[in-house]
Amino acid sequence: MSTDGPRLSFWFEFASTYSYLAAARMGAAAHAAGIAIDWRPFLLGPIFADQGMTDSPFNLFAAKGAYMWRDMARLAGDLGLPFQRPSQFPRNGLLAARVATAGLGEAWAPGFVVAVYRANFGEDKDIADPALLAALVTAAGGDGTAALAAAATPAVKDRLRASTQAAKALGIFGAPSFTTPDGELFWGNDRLEQAFAWARRGY
Amino acid sequence: MSTDGPRLSFWFEFASTYSYLAAARMGAAAHAAGIAIDWRPFLLGPIFADQGMTDSPFNLFAAKGAYMWRDMARLAGDLGLPFQRPSQFPRNGLLAARVATAGLGEAWAPGFVVAVYRANFGEDKDIADPALLAALVTAAGGDGTAALAAAATPAVKDRLRASTQAAKALGIFGAPSFTTPDGELFWGNDRLEQAFAWARRGY
Structure with missing residues (x-):
């Protein structure tokens, strides 16, 4: 895919239920739509x-909460995704977000992101557990030990903090969110298909 | 359409922006889907x-508000609906809801409902104005004077109050909402297309 083709930034938060749906279908959907995705934890x-709040x-x-759980069950069912209401909600996704930030640009990152969501919302696992996260990095083709070590560095922590500030500056107030280079949110x-359609305008 | 065919209740509030979109496309969409609609102000x-709140x-x-106005402009544009951010938001929709309640089951009611939304969000008109509402009833084929008189009766006021309680009992927390006879929200x-698909199950 050309680097100057249509692009979309995909903003996700690991505690967000609906981000699971977007992350799980993002790879295939973006490929089919011909859109390059910037994964933004x-x-x-x-x-x-x-x-x-x-x-x-x-x-x-x-x-609203009761509705969301029912809606998620219906939508996950439609997508064929494993889903159960986690025994803890929301779970602390800080470490997972740092690991994902450490992996930005790495081939294992998208697979890791989807695996974290599946662990939380499909398998009721504690995504704050470093051992689980390291195993998911490794399973996605990365080096779990190295990724966890990188996640603990000030550079990665600062980068995640800057991403949250960038999200706020873009007007983001929930997840998942999608932003286009020309400033649409x-x-x-x-709204994923609508975002794809917007990203493709002019190409 | 058979009375025991697929049905859907359409719950709307006149101050709700997204209810405008649902109301405007409901008639044609429900007809195409073969679904009978119970309009529920x-x-x-x-x-x-x-x-x-x-x-x-x-x-x-x-x-969230800034996003909603932009999102509404995009979606209304896609649907070819007139849209402008009203100079007052939210507008008081109480009288309009009473008039719509007075018209339940009448042929003019759906057209009136859509016209009220268009007045508010397409033409920046004050939908609390009795004269405007009477004119919209008449334009939709009803008797504006009679409808406004009915809207002022205790029976209609009670019926609207009961509808709001019924909505709450169904778990409704926002608008538009759609409920099926088997209890899905x-x-x-x-979510309109998903609600249609659910309503058609078993028929």
């Missing part, structure tokens, strides 16, 4: 905190 | 108040 916690809106608003797994 | 205000979430959360204009 970021943290929603600081953005929610700026809005005065100290927990997931799905926990703060019971009816699309929010939600159900 | 209700009020989101009391439901938001139960969640501790005294204003639209799009006003309470600036980034779908939230959002972008």
